Amino acid sequence: MRTLMLSAIIAAVGLFGLTAHAQEFRAGKEYVELAAPVPVSEPGKIEVVELFWYGCPHCYQFEPVINPWVEQLPEDVDFKRVPAMFGGIWNLHGQLFLALESMNVEQSVHDAVFSAYHNEGNKLDTPEKMADLLAKNGVDREAFLKAFNSFGVKGRAEQAKKLGMAYQITGVPVLVVNGKYRFDLGSAGGPQRTLEVADFLIEKERAAR
Template sequence: MKKIWLALAGMILAFSASAAQFTDGKQYITLDKPVAGEPQVLEFFSFYCPHCYQFEQVLHVSDNVKKKLPEGTKMTKYHVEFLGPLGKDLTQAWAVAMALGVEDKITSPMFEAVQKTQTVQTTADIRKVFVDAGVKGEEYDAAWNSFVVKSLVAQQEKAAADLQLQGVPAMFVNGKYQLNMQGMDTSSMDIFVQQYADTVKYLVEKK
């Protein structure tokens, strides 16, 4: 656990700040070109991204953010296609998960299969992860090339382009603000996660 935390902290500039203070340019960045119509809270990730694995599976940042969000606030996760040999296929698979409402069922086993056991080498392997997680094969197959899934793929690609996404993990609020991990307090895992979640809540409520 300590090694994993140090690995994540290595990409973050240590910064000592009060969890109660949120400053533009530190814990978050105001986008030069806000993008209208984006989800209230939008997270980008890739199953190929080691830091995304730590973010989700070790630090549970997404879960902590959800707990802090005001009632009625929607949090959306999009997969990016620019990492890994099956990046485009995994983005389409994530669209299938979204269409079928099985994101929570798929996230952990897909991360494990892609990064830990490395058993995802083909599109058939991706399908197997879904089936093993309890998704019926015929439902997966029907969704794969459906209009809904194609639309969700396009939606993910457009959001990444419009927000000029540079890397993952990344989180945006109201298409106006991007969380800035370099400005978070990394003195401990708990403090980092707490401040990250508190910053998202602050930005959601920011007028």
């Protein structure tokens, strides 16, 4: 009898924990459910998109928090970074990111770009300044400039602009899960809570399959 009672208590506590967690994050509070879901690039996976800008201090501070989380994501989750394209230097830096992504550079190169902007006062406001910095970090200068000005990268930049509009973003960093749920550090309650909201919504989508 005691064993049965203990099992019942444990089950009840577990159920309460799940219920409490489900109530903790709500649409309209920690995240927004988009009225018009945006198609994902790999329908067989749960997509998580981070929209960011190299010049954003919050994005820079979020990097050491989100990167370890990304590394341990399960195989059914597809993580993507998309540059926010609000015009001017945002678009220039977005094209920089997409060029580097097309070249499959190491994460350390992206770290160097962030650091140059935030710690060295290098605004990277011309392709030449970008190429000079990248050359110091092991990236071929001419190969970068070729990629930066390529038709493919410019086409992807246009796609990034359209995605930002479809997600209805007004700032960064922003996360979007499966093209349906949008949230940020402010709505979630800080960097770590942002990842907890992401985990919650990933599980929500996984359970709905």
